[in-house]
Amino acid sequence: MNVQPDLEFIRELKTAGGDTLKKCFQCATCSVACPLSTESKPFPRKEMIWASWGLKDQLVTDPDVFLCHQCGDCTEKCPRGAKPGETLGAIRAYAYQQFAWPKGLAKLTTSQKNLPILIGLPAVVILVMWILSALVPGTSGLHIPSVEAFAEHGYQQFFGDWSVMFKWYGKNIFFIALIMGVSALIAIISCWMGVTRMWKAMIANAEIVANYRPSLCQFVGRFLWPSLLETLQHKRFKECKTNSDRVSGHLPLVLAFIGLFLATCWSLIKNDILGLIWPSLHGPLAFFDPIKLIANVSAIAMLYGVWILWKNRRKMEAEGRASNTFYDWFLIWEIAAVGVTGLLAELLRWGGQPLLGYFVYYLHLVTVMMLFLYMPYTKFAHIVYRTVAMCFEKYRTSSFVR
Ligand code: SF4
Numbered sequence: 480m481n482v483q484p485d486l487e488f489i490r491e492l493k494t495a496g497g498d499t500l501k502k503c504f505q506c507a508t509c510s511v512a513c514p515l516s517t518e519s520k521p522f523p524r525k526e527m528i529w530a531s532w533g534l535k536d537q538l539v540t541d542p543d544v545f546l547c548h549q550c551g552d553c554t555e556k557c558p559r560g561a562k563p564g565e566t567l568g569a570i571r572a573y574a575y576q577q578f579a580w581p582k583g584l585a586k587l588t589t590s591q592k593n594l595p596i597l598i599g600l601p602a603v604v605i606l607v608m609w610i611l612s613a614l615v616p617g618t619s620g621l622h623i624p625s626v627e628a629f630a631e632h633g634y635q636q637f638f639g640d641w642s643v644m645f646k647w648y649g650k651n652i653f654f655i656a657l658i659m660g661v662s663a664l665i666a667i668i669s670c671w672m673g674v675t676r677m678w679k680a681m682i683a684n685a686e687i688v689a690n691y692r693p694s695l696c697q698f699v700g701r702f703l704w705p706s707l708l709e710t711l712q713h714k715r716f717k718e719c720k721t722n723s724d725r726v727s728g729h730l731p732l733v734l735a736f737i738g739l740f741l742a743t744c745w746s747l748i749k750n751d752i753l754g755l756i757w758p759s760l761h762g763p764l765a766f767f768d769p770i771k772l773i774a775n776v777s778a779i780a781m782l783y784g785v786w787i788l789w790k791n792r793r794k795m796e797a798e799g800r801a802s803n804t805f806y807d808w809f810l811i812w813e814i815a816a817v818g819v820t821g822l823l824a825e826l827l828r829w830g831g832q833p834l835l836g837y838f839v840y841y842l843h844l845v846t847v848m849m850l851f852l853y854m855p856y857t858k859f860a861h862i863v864y865r866t867v868a869m870c871f872e873k874y875r876t877s878s879f880v881r
Pocket residue numbers: 502503504505506507508509510523524527556557558559560561562563
């Protein structure tokens with residue numbers, strides 16, 4: 480076989496955490512150690528070989544790269560210190576960039592030196608929106624509320640209020656939906672384009688010939704739902720031995736995101752839709768409101784989960800089992816910032832500090848927008864890409880293909 484190594488690809492892998500890959504002498508200890516590797520399709524040794532040869536196309540279409548849960552068992556056992564788990568992480572980071580749309584935005588998320596732009600972009604968008612919200616005629620906009628108004632409305636009038644002239648749709652929900660909705664839409668389109676490209680490339684690479692095409696219901700029932708269930712139950716995470724603490728960080732984080740999503744949806748419906756028809760429903764949720772309790776428990780679970788992951792990462796780096804990469808740390812910082820600003824904003828509301836509260840709430844919106852907007856290009860993307868790889872794993876051994 481005439482191998483044409485992609486040197487640029489090898490260079491990028493090295494900067495994204497695969498700096499040790501050339502140490503590999505192909506002993507296969509890692510494939511034996513990996514709890515997720517199967518006898519018929521072992522990994523990550525073959526990926527280490529492909530990576531050292533620079534076989535970019537082979538790697539980004541390899542489902543095993545995405546099925547790896549970065550547990551570190553292989554890295555722990557590798558006699559050469561080649562850190563195969565980290566190399567697979569670097570390949571995933573590279574693959575997200577390859578499948579991503581728009582490429583410019585994706586490229587920004589690859590380097591720490593772009594951090595001022597990554598933070599500045601949502602910070603400017605939200606600030607401009609806050610100023611623009613004041614210019615809507617006949618409404619109260621650009622203002623910091625009095626202590627009394629703050630106690631009554633909390634952050635529900637951050638972008639002002641137009642209920643006097645138009646009560647059917649809250650001004651706050653309009654601006655929040657505009658900012659977060661557009662960010663989420665970009666993320667959804669990007670993920671859709673990314674996984675569609677990945678799926679087609681995997682089919683082509685595995686030379687799969689379909690017997691017939693599954694319907695949407697068949698796809699969800701046979702492949703997607705079992706994969707999601709497996710992810711929620713953290714079945715594969717629990718196979719991990721070396722870094723078994725990860726599940727106690729990752730699981731609360733996943734549950735926290737679900738809890739916060741539900742609480743946010745209910746709060747929006749209650750305050751900004753139902754509250755405009757039945758004013759008694761308006762106002763921040765009471766401390767002992769069940770939804771508020773879910774939100775607060777979720778926020779604490781988020782901070783706890785991210786603290787465990789933070790601690791684990793530091794420990795692994797100190798022991799030389801992981802590399803210090805922007806790709807790994809960006810998501811940890813981002814989630815920690817969302818949790819800290821969210822909790823602090825709430826404490827300031829209880830403490831009756833509108834000025835500081837509004838500023839911290841602004842920072843909170845910035846961090847949430849970052850989470851949505853950069854989701855398809857950062858480590859967060861594994862939620863989508865790994866789930867699709869799990870679907871593909873089930874699909875290729877199903878009766879749908881020859
Ligand atoms: S990465 Fe390490 S354990 Fe795996 S084949 Fe290479 S040298 Fe062996």
